[in-house]
Amino acid sequence: MRYLLSSFCLLFIACGSYSKKHDFQIVKSLNSHIRNSYFSDETKDYVYKANITVYDNDFSGIFIVKKIDEANYRIVFTTEIGNKVFDFSFINDTFKVNNILEDMNKALLINILKKDFSALVKEKLPVIKSYSLQDTLVYETVILNKKHFYFKTQQLNKIIRVANGKEKVVFLFSEIKDTIAHQINVRHSNIKLNINLKLIN
Amino acid sequence: MPKILYILFFIASAVNAQTKMDSSEAAKLKAKVKAHAGSLETLLSDFVQYKHLDFLSNDIVTTGKLAFKSPNTVKWEYTKPFKHTVLFKNETLFINDEGKKSNVDIGSNEMFKQLNTLIINSIKGDMFNENDFDISYFNNETNSEVYFSVKHEKILKYIKVFHIIFNKEGHVIELKMIEPSEDYTRIIFSNRSINIPLSDAIFTQ
Numbered sequence: 001m002r003y004l005l006s007s008f009c010l011l012f013i014a015c016g017s018y019s020k021k022h023d024f025q026i027v028k029s030l031n032s033h034i035r036n037s038y039f040s041d042e043t044k045d046y047v048y049k050a051n052i053t054v055y056d057n058d059f060s061g062i063f064i065v066k067k068i069d070e071a072n073y074r075i076v077f078t079t080e081i082g083n084k085v086f087d088f089s090f091i092n093d094t095f096k097v098n099n100i101l102e103d104m105n106k107a108l109l110i111n112i113l114k115k116d117f118s119a120l121v122k123e124k125l126p127v128i129k130s131y132s133l134q135d136t137l138v139y140e141t142v143i144l145n146k147k148h149f150y151f152k153t154q155q156l157n158k159i160i161r162v163a164n165g166k167e168k169v170v171f172l173f174s175e176i177k178d179t180i181a182h183q184i185n186v187r188h189s190n191i192k193l194n195i196n197l198k199l200i201n
Numbered sequence: 202m203p204k205i206l207y208i209l210f211f212i213a214s215a216v217n218a219q220t221k222m223d224s225s226e227a228a229k230l231k232a233k234v235k236a237h238a239g240s241l242e243t244l245l246s247d248f249v250q251y252k253h254l255d256f257l258s259n260d261i262v263t264t265g266k267l268a269f270k271s272p273n274t275v276k277w278e279y280t281k282p283f284k285h286t287v288l289f290k291n292e293t294l295f296i297n298d299e300g301k302k303s304n305v306d307i308g309s310n311e312m313f314k315q316l317n318t319l320i321i322n323s324i325k326g327d328m329f330n331e332n333d334f335d336i337s338y339f340n341n342e343t344n345s346e347v348y349f350s351v352k353h354e355k356i357l358k359y360i361k362v363f364h365i366i367f368n369k370e371g372h373v374i375e376l377k378m379i380e381p382s383e384d385y386t387r388i389i390f391s392n393r394s395i396n397i398p399l400s401d402a403i404f405t406q
Contacts, residue, residue: 045258
């Protein structure tokens with residue numbers, strides 16, 4: 001019982017500490033929602049050349065994001081010659097695997113990709129708290145029960161998923177032109193998974 | 202005549218533009234393609250690839266060069282909009298992705314071996330194997346078109362049918378690989394050079 005209580009205390013301290021550890025200053029929120037507009041145009045096909053490194057194995061291919069409707073996204077990864085590696089649908093809070101290569105059909109891997117891509121495409125998120133950090137506004141929100149921080153200077157340039165007060169996944173958006181991020185990097189801290197996306201059309 | 206009949210009539214005429222070959226025409230085409238495939242030592246060609254996904258507004262277009270050397274060395278080189286090369290040689294898949302090199306030993310992977318054989322055969326057009334495919338032959342204006350419906354269960358998960366268009370000489374001018382979902386990859390070949398000497402340097406990573 002005593003162990004359980006101390007664990008709870010530790011967990012409590014750890015959970016609350018990310019914003020403090022990084023000197024975020026609480027500010028009164030001006031916005032009730034934060035927007036990620038990088039995949040928000042239904043008329044556009046977002047097509048990226050992708051390089052994925054998993055435990056020192058490199059994969060390359062074509063990564064496609066399409067907004068089908070409000071809160072409805074399709075994400076497909078194919079090889080350069082066009083064979084589908086995976087094909088996922090995100091509709092509101094539901095997730096569907098339309099297709100996945102047999103070798104990749106592992107619940108653990110699918111769950112990681114589901115969490116990453118949900119954060120990547122989610123367009124409108126409720127703000128729980130707002131902070132400032134030098135010239136950056138930081139918004140705290142929750143996606144699939146995980147705490148996320150959205151960093152916005154002039155544009156949204158970083159999302160961080162946090163667990164137990166530590167960075168777990170960092171999403172970086174760069175070379176932003178006309179609300180399209182030409183370069184995107186998704187890097188995990190606790191597993192060797194790194195996704196690099198470079199816009200090709 | 203009600204509108205719907207006009208539409209049906211139009212569809213019927215459109216379908217009729219491609220007619221089924223009779224068995225002697227099919228046998229002639231098969232003999233021609235096999236003779237050409239048998240004498241094919243090298244092949245160099247440009248290609249344009251269209252990846253069609255039903256939910257996209259536009260197909261994804263990539264272009265590049267294909268080089269083949271008998272019996273089983275193939276290089277697909279994508280040049281636009283990115284640089285990526287896949288070389289099948291000596292049961293190994295050599296990949297060069299924008300300068301980053303890697304290779305995969307496919308000798309032990311039955312699926313990869315089958316896919317490699319399929320790719321080589323589809324470039325030559327010689328896939329007339331009734332054990333592996335249900336085959337239907339069509340006349341398509343001045344060209345011929347053959348549908349190779351996959352029988353192999355494992356391959357069927359990824360590609361259900363290959364449509365190959367041959368010109369009058371029996372050379373492959375277009376290859377379409379259709380997935381079970383109806384999404385497809387369509388590759389159109391142009392500027393073809395046949396049996397010209399190709400240096401080994403072309404077939405390096």
